[in-house]
Amino acid sequence: MRVVLASQSPARLNVLRSAGVDPEVRVSGVDEEELQASLDNPTPAEIVVALSNAKAEVVATSVEGDAVVIGCDSMLEFDGEVVGKPATVEVARDRWQRMAGKTGVLITGHTVLRVSAGEITARASSAEPTTVRFGTPTDRELEAYLASGEPMHVAGAFTIDGRGGWFVDGLDGDHSSVIGISLPLTRRLLASVGVSIADLW
Template sequence: MTTPLVLASASPARLATLRAAGIEPTVIVSGVDESQLTDLPPAELALQLAELKCAAVAGHADVPAGALVVGCDSVLELDGEALGKPHDPDEAVRRWRAMRGRAAVLHSGHCLREVASGRVAAATGSTVVHFADVTDEEIDAYVATGEPLHVAGAFTIDSLGGAFVTRIEGDHHNVVGLSLPLLRDLVLELGHAWPDLWT
């Protein structure tokens, strides 16, 4: 019997990652105000936001009985600073000018809750991302697409921004926003089998 999984995220990339792994989650967006957490180290910020999102959705009336709820949040760490989604195109351009030709660390917090028992398993995955030395013209063109405005760190690895990532150290799924190996570890920690999530 399939264990239902609820994804507490509006991210199309996280949904696509789960579907490609054979899991068809129910999507319930948390609506958590991310600005309520400040002054935390980047990895801790990602984890605490994931925990907030998971908790917000776990109590939702639409969550199926026996479900596992997964909340995720990603931030990019550059020079010790946590970078989420840029607020406007000018900020996205400034970020890319700071990131180009350099490496940064993408932290994705994961929180998994077993609704029936209330038990929780949580961890942060971290992946080093190396950026190409892109030109001002490339940055302007990329920001003009609108893509960097909707994602943590102002880049994607699985869409238009993929050409500007020269290499990564760690799990590439983590850069998309949901680490499948890490999620599997959390599923096992709560006493479930990974294949039971397959649909």
């Protein structure tokens, strides 16, 4: 069974490869801000699921033959606000100064589409929340982290599988979801569209 990952995230690709699946990568080009603006008072989970759906559906239209398409999107819920990737270094710095020593919830939306003969024949989607306990980097550490450019490319301005991992004290939930794709949830979604992980190894 072919697997198509509707994401340009190297972290998601690495999670899947480490778990024995080497997907084809296709980027959707979905305008995330426009889609989010079109939603009517959505919950954080509804936002990321809508985005993961849109990405998977766009990519599915270009898939020929039989495959499963996996779409994902992540956002951080912190202090009553839902945030994605920071637009500037200043935003990332402010975010980290507010998050230091506190907790947030990283929510990742997942969509799995089964494609047969180029048509979507089954779909499943859900979201996975994970509580993140942030450490407190020193001013020098934070500036070095910002200078690396890493926080600019990830939801919430942090990672756990890169330099940001030094500043995360712990997680309550699935660590792979925080990286960008929950393996347990994806396995359940695949099963609901009739695909076993054993089919992908």
